[in-house]
Amino acid sequence: MSEVDAAAGLQTTPTPPTVGPPLWLLAEITYSCPLHCVFCYNPVDYTQSGPELSTEEWFKVLQEARAAGSVQCGFSGGEPLVRDDLELLVAEAHRLGFYTNLLTSGIGLTPERASALKAAGLDHVQLSFQDSTRELNDFLSHTKTFALKQRAAELIQANGWPMVLNCVIHRLNIDYIDKIIELAVDLGAEYLELANSQYYSWAQINRDGLMPSREQLERAERVTNEYRAKLGDKLKIFFVVPDYYETRPKKCMNGWGNVFLTITPDGSALPCHTAKMIKHLDFPNVKTMPVKEIWYDAHAFNHYRGDAWMKDPCRTCDEKEKDLGGCRCQALMLTGDAANADPVCNKSAHHHLVQEAVAYAQVPDAQRVKVQPLVFRDPINSRKLSAKV
Amino acid sequence: MSDIDEVLSSTPRVASMFRLQWEEVQQSWVLLYPEGMVKLNGSAGEIMRRLNGEKTVATLISDLETDFGATGLRADVLAFLEIAGQQGWVKA
Numbered sequence: 001m002s003e004v005d006a007a008a009g010l011q012t013t014p015t016p017p018t019v020g021p022p023l024w025l026l027a028e029i030t031y032s033c034p035l036h037c038v039f040c041y042n043p044v045d046y047t048q049s050g051p052e053l054s055t056e057e058w059f060k061v062l063q064e065a066r067a068a069g070s071v072q073c074g075f076s077g078g079e080p081l082v083r084d085d086l087e088l089l090v091a092e093a094h095r096l097g098f099y100t101n102l103l104t105s106g107i108g109l110t111p112e113r114a115s116a117l118k119a120a121g122l123d124h125v126q127l128s129f130q131d132s133t134r135e136l137n138d139f140l141s142h143t144k145t146f147a148l149k150q151r152a153a154e155l156i157q158a159n160g161w162p163m164v165l166n167c168v169i170h171r172l173n174i175d176y177i178d179k180i181i182e183l184a185v186d187l188g189a190e191y192l193e194l195a196n197s198q199y200y201s202w203a204q205i206n207r208d209g210l211m212p213s214r215e216q217l218e219r220a221e222r223v224t225n226e227y228r229a230k231l232g233d234k235l236k237i238f239f240v241v242p243d244y245y246e247t248r249p250k251k252c253m254n255g256w257g258n259v260f261l262t263i264t265p266d267g268s269a270l271p272c273h274t275a276k277m278i279k280h281l282d283f284p285n286v287k288t289m290p291v292k293e294i295w296y297d298a299h300a301f302n303h304y305r306g307d308a309w310m311k312d313p314c315r316t317c318d319e320k321e322k323d324l325g326g327c328r329c330q331a332l333m334l335t336g337d338a339a340n341a342d343p344v345c346n347k348s349a350h351h352h353l354v355q356e357a358v359a360y361a362q363v364p365d366a367q368r369v370k371v372q373p374l375v376f377r378d379p380i381n382s383r384k385l386s387a388k389v
Numbered sequence: 390m391s392d393i394d395e396v397l398s399s400t401p402r403v404a405s406m407f408r409l410q411w412e413e414v415q416q417s418w419v420l421l422y423p424e425g426m427v428k429l430n431g432s433a434g435e436i437m438r439r440l441n442g443e444k445t446v447a448t449l450i451s452d453l454e455t456d457f458g459a460t461g462l463r464a465d466v467l468a469f470l471e472i473a474g475q476q477g478w479v480k481a
Contacts, residue, residue, distance in 0.1 A: 021414050023426060069414030071426055099408060099421035123408070124423040162406060162423055191423075 019305065021069025022261035022295045025098075026273060029058065029089065030078040030265050034107050036376040039168050039203040039210060042078065043276055045386035047379050050266035055085045057287065059092050061263055064291035066096040070261065073098040078265070081108035087116045094121025101126060106152030114155040125156050129167040129180070153187040165189040169220070170197045170210040171361070177220045181227045185235060194224065195240040200274045202377045204333060205385070209374050211361040217241060244354050244361075248319065249326025249342035256304035256328060261295060269294045271301055274329045278338050304328050304338070311339055313347040396467060397450075399481045402442030407478055409437050420478055427478070436469055440479060446470065 031046040043049075053061070062073070073093045080086055081104055093100045101124045102117065127149065156163050165184050167173075173180070177194065184192040196217075199207045212220070224239045231237075243250050253260045253272045262270040267286045270276055276283060281300040284293075295301060303309060307320055314325040325331075326342020334343045335350045343350040365371065375381050403409050408421045418434030420427040429437060435457075439449050450466050453459070473479045 069412070071412060071419065071421065072424060074424070097410060099423075099426075101424055123421075126423070164423055 019257070019296060020259065022065060022291070023070060023259045024072045024074070024261065025062075025065045025070040026074045026076055026260065026262040027058065027061070027089070028076050028078065028262060028264050028273065029053075029080050029086070030083050032082040033077060033079040033105075033377075034082075035079070035105055036378045037168070037202070038206045038374045038376055039170060039197040040377040041198075041201045041203065041274055042377065043274070044201055044205065044377075044382060047382040048386050049264065052083075052265045053263075053267050053286070055088055057267065058085075058089050061267075061286050061291065062089070062093050062096055062098070064286075065261065066093075066098060068292040068295055070291075071097075071099060072101065074101045074103055076103040079105055079107060081113065087113070087120045090117055090122050091120035094123075099123050103128070104152075105129075106149060109152050109155055111155060114159055118159040118161075122161070124164070125161045126164045126166055127152055127156065129165070129183075149183070149187055153189070157188060162191070163187070163189045164191040164193070166193040166195065168197050169194050169212075170203075171212045171216065172210070174212045174216045174220045177223050178227070181224070181235075181237065185231065189235060191236045191238070193238045193240070194220075195238070196242040198242065199244070200329060200333070201277075202375065205375050206372075207357065208360060208372060211242060211244065211357065213362050213364075214245070214358075215362075217245065243327075243330075243344050244358050246344055247346040249323050249330075249344040251323045252327035252330075252342075255306075255324050257295070257301040258305075261291070269298070269301075271304075272329070275300075277329055278332055280338075309339055311341075313345075313349075314341045317347065393467075396470070397447040398445050400443055400445055401440050401470065401474075401479045401481050403437065403440055404477055404480045411438075427476075432465070433469055433473075436466060437473070437478070 030052055031042055031049055033040075065073075075086065075089065080102060083089075086102075090100050090102070100122050102122055103126045106127050129149070153163065165187065167180050167184075169177070174196075180194065181192065196212070197203045197210050199211070203210055221239060221241075224237055227235075228237055257271045260272055262273045262275075263286055264270065264276070268276060268283050269286055269289075269291070270283055275281070281303060283300045284298045286294070289298065307314070307324065310320065310325055314320050323342075323345075326344055328338040330342050330344065331340045332338035334353050340350065341348040343354050345351065403420075406422055409418060410421065411417075412419050415428060417431070418429045418438060420429065420437070435453065436449070439452060444452075446466070450463050453462050453466065470479065474481070
């Protein structure tokens, strides 16, 4: 019954790697959101986005993506519960055979909507902790936040969905990681993702205020490991460090145009949710191009696919297959050229930029000469920032 | 009953966290779970699709041997089911 490799031992001409289907469809159905998170990955100029796709247009996207081989569908935003046709979209995705995931803060999840989503065939809800920076004390004292999350968590359990909690970790909340883990236990979570903020979009603007020190990180990992030992299988905890603390970049999105396809609220098709910052690429729109053609033929999807686009040091690097040069957006943001190596890599000529940011993260807040106030993700700030980008 | 008899008389099913489905584009059976997917190879797919929580492992093996005109599949099936159990894909 084992699989036999028919080509084993034969000399074959290397063929270019074939492009697989867009297995993961992220449907960002709206940029509207009741929260104002300082680490939001939505573009800072989100207020300049075109009108949202209609229900019928989303149906078409789902049908075309499914036919092209998409199998996981994430409904995200913004806050996807803001759209009152979410149940219809989930039902259509379910009918098509998608595994359906809802990525939500839980705000707007009433018993009625939870039942309707269950009936529509929703497979999974990932509940995230809301922005904890504006009301840190409330968050830490478990009062309002706990009551809100508890209501959402009860609905998730009552409907038989697996309970996955996600909390973005940063300089201001990382020292309270024990409280966050206990909150997850109290809510009956089965999985907890403690993901350090990655520095894109709003989090890039707020990077100095959000990046934890090495000491904070080490302590948080130690505490997390203590809880892992104590809790065993009761709660699985994933801890993600900020890539600035690494010396090799992440294989971003598992490769450009490899498995991920993001559709933004206005129908732009992107290889990842922040790619629109790469202004020299003309990203196609689902209103004017079918999903299959977008995935396989659009210039924007082929441009950074594979490794033909690479320059040195990536081009000649013996680890290029492993990380594909890291993240194109990070290369652009830090070096001005998306085709450069991700400066997280210590082989990059720009690695000092990452080292300088990490060095600054070691400076205690009280000793910082000029402290930038955090910029909250809201329409007023977005319009101000749009003028600059 | 020996351990092996116990396994042969068990009636495994796909664990509730997972959904097994045929993917036309990939030409394979896949296991779907929150935000993830396991692509099964041909043999694994043929085993998994026959699990229904009622059929014993012994029957499963003889079904496979009949369907594929083969013999001696027992060791491979048991080895796969052990891995599948460890991964949490199946429940006995």
